[in-house]
Amino acid sequence: GDSVTQTEGPVTVSESESLIINCTYSATSIAYPNLFWYVRYPGEGLQLLLKVITAGQKGSSRGFEATYNKETTSFHLQKASVQESDSAVYYCALGGPQGGNTGKLIFGLGTTLQVQP
Amino acid sequence: GGIITQTPKFLIGQEGQKLTLKCQQNFNHDTMYWYRQDSGKGLRLIYYSITENDLQKGDLSEGYDASREKKSSFSLTVTSAQKNEMAVFLCASKDWGREDTQYFGPGTRLLVL
Numbered sequence: 407g408d409s410v411t412q413t414e415g416p417v418t419v420s421e422s423e424s425l426i427i428n429c430t431y432s433a434t435s436i437a438y439p440n441l442f443w444y445v446r447y448p449g450e451g452l453q454l455l456l457k458v459i460t461a462g463q464k465g466s467s468r469g470f471e472a473t474y475n476k477e478t479t480s481f482h483l484q485k486a487s488v489q490e491s492d493s494a495v496y497y498c499a500l501g502g503p504q505g506g507n508t509g510k511l512i513f514g515l516g517t518t519l520q521v522q523p
Numbered sequence: 524g525g526i527i528t529q530t531p532k533f534l535i536g537q538e539g540q541k542l543t544l545k546c547q548q549n550f551n552h553d554t555m556y557w558y559r560q561d562s563g564k565g566l567r568l569i570y571y572s573i574t575e576n577d578l579q580k581g582d583l584s585e586g587y588d589a590s591r592e593k594k595s596s597f598s599l600t601v602t603s604a605q606k607n608e609m610a611v612f613l614c615a616s617k618d619w620g621r622e623d624t625q626y627f628g629p630g631t632r633l634l635v636l
Contacts, residue, residue, distance in 0.1 A: 451627050451628060453627065502623060509554055510571065513566040515565040
């Protein structure tokens with residue numbers, strides 16, 4: 407079936423350190439998967455961080471990057487130097503045309519990131 | 524731009540009670556979704572609606588009813604609240620087409636006593 411697996415949290419890093427949150431997917435019923443990272447900051451709603459709809463492409467936002475790798479079925483989230491304000495819960499999600507283009511998203515369990523000052 | 528509004532923000536119910544959650548969006552999006560989020564379990568799709576008066580069951584539809592009264596609103600009913608149930612219900616919407624970005628509301632937190 408279709409699924410998303412991501413780094414189990416919490417992940418704790420110090421400010422200015424680098425970060426990688428792993429995400430791998432299985433898209434057996436989706437011909438052309440779209441991949442997303444959503445984020446929920448403390449006290450706020452879930453919002454889109456970045457997305458990539460074409461294999462081989464890289465998405466970026468707020469200093470975060472993720473590359474859609476079809477060969478390894480991965481979409482890891484990276485940042486070279488994290489800030490305390492990056493502390494949040496990050497969700498990897500899989501979507502794409504699924505017979506009728508319902509736009510359903512399949513989410514990973516979320517990774518809580520804690521950045522220490 | 525637009526926003527998604529969910530009411531109520533907090534909902535406390537009694538075991539066996541029927542509870543209704545409401546969602547409004549002003550994006551003029553065609554498709555709307557209801558997700559449930561439990562601690563440590565990610566988001567699970569309950570119901571979705573491709574257009575007004577359409578309803579589709581998600582992976583977690585048992586114990587819920589939904590209603591898409593008009594394009595801008597999508598309601599979810601917990602048909603019989605379970606004792607000690609605690610979860611966050613998220614509403615989302617997206618435009619028709621290949622673009623799959625969903626926009627989320629702030630959520631309704633449910634606690635059943």
